[in-house]
Amino acid sequence: MSQNLIRIATRKSPLAMWQAEFVKAELERIHPGLVVELLPMSTKGDIILDTPLAKVGGKGLFVKELEVAMLAGEADIAVHSMKDVPVEFPEGLGLEVICEREDPRDAFVSNTYKSIDELPEGAVVGTSSLRRQCQIRAARPDLVIKDLRGNVGTRLGKLDAGEYDAIILAAAGLIRLELNERIASFISEEESLPANGQGAVGIECRTDDERVKALLAPLEHKETRHRVLAERAMNTRLEGGCQVPIGAFATLEGDTLHLRGLVGNPDGSEIIRGEVTGSSADFEQLGISLAEELLSKGAKTILDAVYNKA
Numbered sequence: 001m002s003q004n005l006i007r008i009a010t011r012k013s014p015l016a017m018w019q020a021e022f023v024k025a026e027l028e029r030i031h032p033g034l035v036v037e038l039l040p041m042s043t044k045g046d047i048i049l050d051t052p053l054a055k056v057g058g059k060g061l062f063v064k065e066l067e068v069a070m071l072a073g074e075a076d077i078a079v080h081s082m083k084d085v086p087v088e089f090p091e092g093l094g095l096e097v098i099c100e101r102e103d104p105r106d107a108f109v110s111n112t113y114k115s116i117d118e119l120p121e122g123a124v125v126g127t128s129s130l131r132r133q134c135q136i137r138a139a140r141p142d143l144v145i146k147d148l149r150g151n152v153g154t155r156l157g158k159l160d161a162g163e164y165d166a167i168i169l170a171a172a173g174l175i176r177l178e179l180n181e182r183i184a185s186f187i188s189e190e191e192s193l194p195a196n197g198q199g200a201v202g203i204e205c206r207t208d209d210e211r212v213k214a215l216l217a218p219l220e221h222k223e224t225r226h227r228v229l230a231e232r233a234m235n236t237r238l239e240g241g242c243q244v245p246i247g248a249f250a251t252l253e254g255d256t257l258h259l260r261g262l263v264g265n266p267d268g269s270e271i272i273r274g275e276v277t278g279s280s281a282d283f284e285q286l287g288i289s290l291a292e293e294l295l296s297k298g299a300k301t302i303l304d305a306v307y308n309k310a
């Protein structure tokens, strides 16, 4: 294989393409002479867009085809939203780099209202995320939550068509696609604890590919890695996939990592919360400890019920 070429396997959605283009531009800027090519692919998750994800089941719906391409040597790296990356990797592949995080918050998007507080009784809110759903329902039991699937553009189109009074999206996706003006307001972490990894981009490659690993190394952002891996460790210990009513969000102050987590009943009737603080070097143990605290407070009953229904 050519020594100055990297091929990126990517989904075709505008957000996935933006993320792949971002990594391409960074790599070409840092390594003059390096050529980076995109290999856009469709994944199973892109194809079954009309079924609620929790019912489609199966982890890694949006990444499997990309991983197959890397293992077959047709591509060298895959760029992912960390939020969508399954906890386990196939033999021979691993997450090599985590890039600097964009805004991790959820965004409130509406053509009529400025915030959740402004929504009138019985207003219809679009989201397919059980995490967003349980937090909104807990705060506002009167609101009607309606399923919302598809790429960012599709979701905005459904809002504009009048199917919802408001929708909730990750701020990061809107910012990256230069759709900032669609954000009516940012939802604070207190109101909607983000998903583990939200707003961060990760890069996967073959674990034995030293050439590619060396080229990727400068894209690593250590602070983001510690935060995101603490969040993921909590999720992993809870055996949470990507469609779960789990929030996990870490912040750093110097070397002190603060991790907040929650597990909620999708109907909003119960939300179990916890937090831990410790040295950022212990990110994994902090995530595990917080998961165990949540389990001891009753998270297991909620999660078992969700998994059995899905």
Ligand SMILES: NCc1[nH]cc(CCC(=O)O)c1CC(=O)O
Residues within 6 Å of the ligand: 081, 082, 083, 084, 168, 169, 170, 171, 172, 173, 197, 198, 199, 200, 201
């Ligand atoms: N679940 C889909 C998904 N995966 C990553 C993002 C947004 C960008 C990010 O979190 O990095 C989104 C859209 C959304 O949740 O609104």
